[in-house]
Amino acid sequence: MDDLSLERIEISGPTLASLIQRASSSPSDVDGLIFGQIHRIISSNLSDDSPADSLASSSSSDQIVATFTSFICSGKTVSFFDPLGRVDSRRIDSLRVGSPDRLLGWFSARRKTANRPSMRELAVSSSLSSQFHLPIEDSQNPKSTNMASCVFFLLTTPSADQCIHTHEYRSYQFRSTKQRFEPRSVGIVNIGPAFRGHYGSFSPKSGFPPLLCELNSSAMSVDRDEGSLSGKKQAVKDQKEIDALAEGFQVGNLKRLVGAEAANYTGGIEQMYERMLAKIEGLVSDVEKSSARVFEQDKHNRKLRNRIARIER
Template sequence: MDDLSLEKIEIPGPTLASLIQRASSSPGDVDGLLFGQIHRIVSTTLSDDSPSEPPPSSSSSSSDQIVATVTSFISSGKTVSFYDPLGRVDSRRIDSLQLGSPDRLLGWFSARRTTANRPSMRELAVASSLSSRFQLPIENSESPNSMSSSVFILLTTPLTDQLIHTHEYRAYQFRPLNRRLEPRSLGIVNIGPAFRGHYGSFNPKSGFPPLLCEVSSSAMMNEDRDEGSLSGKKQAVKDQKEVDALADGFGVGSLKRLVGPEAASYTGGVEEMYERMLAKVESLASEVEKSSAKVLELDNHNRKLRYRVARIER
């Protein structure tokens, strides 16, 4: 097994967000295992233009890049979960933690609070022990090469509360030859066919009542006739109340035009709807301001009464 160098380390945005949330919601420092894959990517420098002079033999038209992708993680909710205080990895603990994970062991992570964002001596020892015990194959490789589980991600919280961010994170690769943790760029992947599953369950939510979109012109012509019935009037009043709660004074008929076949030519209705929604928000803000003023006035009045009672008792 060669001591190959990673070009970069990638992690999906939802996975990184989940990792940060796991670190912030824990009562103390935590660590855990990282799972994923290692790919060999061939990048070429060939172009359609024919050079006037042949390139020198020392230059290469293609280069290989080895990229590690983190797909999931497991944390026990504490530190020293799969190693001893000296940094020696326990293979049996790792086997119990990674039970059921479809991906291979890529490395590990450590989350510390109010400490400097640099690896400690024990974290270096853990990375060395883990790298010497576990390997994983390189995907898309012509030869059956493999790499050690050498990825390490360190998360820390700032030493002071003056910063606008809550966590700092860095990625490293342990190199067995020089026994060092070398920094690597951490790329956040939010697009691509391989990561669309993270967003497949997205459902838009709206506070407006569900309305049926009439696609036939005859149904739209008979709208007034349908609303003439008792049940139609009750439903219209109910829908109007729900709309008034969000955009006061905006008609249900206008809302139907926004979701029906006339939506393309009814852009003015959208502006009207948002204007009424803003007016509703301003009205609520004004009511809150008035009620706060009344509460303050009552509080001052009660304070004066308590002061008078205290003077009488003296």
């Protein structure tokens, strides 16, 4: 088994948000296990210069990337190791029951502490990497080598009390040959407009099922008696309110989101959302103005009360 170096550690946005929420909602410090895969990626640097120069400038390099896919939080500290940092494999097996992914490493969430690993966390990573390993997935080399479960993810909160609840996180790789942590960059996947390009070449391998839409029913009137006249009137009123918000986009038209018309129809829906957001911004502005007027009126009322109190004295 080689002590290879990771290029970076990737984690999806929902997984990171779930981890932060789990750490913030716990009554105290917690730790747990993280799962995922390790991939070998071959990146090529191509050049459009002359053929003689392109051979010299073109190159390819191997990158080993760890992908953080899931985690298990123990709800406490020192959950699968002793105070000296020695890992108990039986505790880990009891924690990871039912997890389909491989053990990538572990995490620690601390409050009001410095955002750097402790000596105990170093000992835990050393013990964990010596006992657990996972294969490096490589499509070009099925007989790839194994790599130790060496990823450590650290979450902390600032030592000073703040009005805004914040978390700091860092990722490390434990190098067994050097017996130390090395920081690694964290790539958050599926956040921001830059990730939309990953879906640019999407083409389904099987046809989408038909989308059945009922035009004569309202989602808001499921629990209402549609047989009565008042129920039908209320259903019509609800449908009109929904149509006013959707600006002409009926529920039945949603079936156009699937099939050949989807590319043209999604542009219209995006424009509808933009107009709805503009309306919301207008409402926010009106609320801010009304709040300012209420504040001024309350201030004026306090002045009147103080004046009346002085007169009564």
